Amino acid sequence: MENLEGQLEELTPMILEHGLSVIGAIVILLIGWWLAGWAKRKVMKRGKAADGVDNTLVPILGQTTKILILVVTLLAVLGQFGVETTSIVAVLGASALAVGLALQGTLSNIAAGVMLLILRPFKVGDAVEIGGTTGVVDEIGLFTTELHTFDNIGVIMPNSEVWGTEIKNMNRFExxxxxxxxxxxxxxxxxxxxxxxxxxxxxxxxxxxxxxxxxxxxxxxxxxxxxxxxxxxxxxxxxxxxxxxxxxxxxxxxxxxxxxxxxxxxxxxxxxx
Structure with missing residues (x-):
């Protein structure tokens, strides 16, 4: 009995330490998840209300804000358990090439999305014809471009296909x-x-x-x-x-x-x- 009590006394500090770490990590994760969603909605609301920000960029700004906050939250959770975040960043950097080779299609969509946002062949609300599909642009994301046809059918096109085909913008000129x-x-x-x-x-x-x-x-x-x-x-x-x-x-x-x-x-x- 005395041995059991002694073992419990030895384990109690460890249980308290790791238990508090787990509770702290859960609290940080929940707060970070809520904060990421709140920040995304706030950025999109402010972006739509601002005169100097094009509606085309608003979804991208909101999504980027959410991702950044989630990354910071993940690093904070790992730090709660004593994990060296600098080593994680180094490992991620070393594996970036392998991930890039495995996700060539996804990365090409991101690259095409960036080009669409920079060169701006069309913007949200424009009537366009892309690869034989005619409709109105609803959103330009990092991976896909969304539009609806004139008979209200939703169309989601990978950005790589959008960038690699002929684009006719019916609203380009007055x-x-x-x-x-x-x-x-x-x-x-x-x-x-x-x-x-x-x-x-x-x-x-x-x-x-x-x-x-x-x-x-x-x-x-x-x-x-x-x-x-x-x-x-x-x-x-x-x-x-x-x-x-x-x-x-x-x-x-x-x-x-x-x-x-x-x-x-x-x-x-x-x-x-």
């Missing part, structure tokens, strides 16, 4: 040209049709006068005389103008006896003797 073609019958008056088109364009306030719209006969097709119509508009008005002008042209052509011909083909029959 003005865009709307290309439309209206076909009329060969028997209709071309000059009259052109005047009607010009009149419809002049009555729409969304169409810009500089540069002026272009209206001209572009093609003599199999079934129609094609009149190309190219007005310039502010970028947000591209699709509304296209839809409205198409409808108005049909109404005005009908009112002025100008027809949209159906595809047709003349067939000549020869009687053999």
């Amino acid at each position: 003005k865009r040209r709307v290309d439309m073609v209206f076909g009329i019958d060969y028997s209709d008056d071309m000059d009259k049709a052109i005047e009607i088109i010009k009149k419809v364009l002049s009555e729409d306030d969304r169409i810009l006068s500089d540069p002026p719209p272009q209206v001209a006969v572009s093609n003599l097709g199999d079934s129609s005389v094609d009149i190309i119509t190219r007005p310039w508009v502010d970028t947000p008005n591209v699709w509304p103008v296209r839809f409205d002008i198409t409808k108005k042209m049909k109404e005005q052509f009908d009112a002025n006896d100008i027809s949209f011909p159906f595809p047709q083909r003349d067939v000549h029959l020869f009687k053999e003797n």
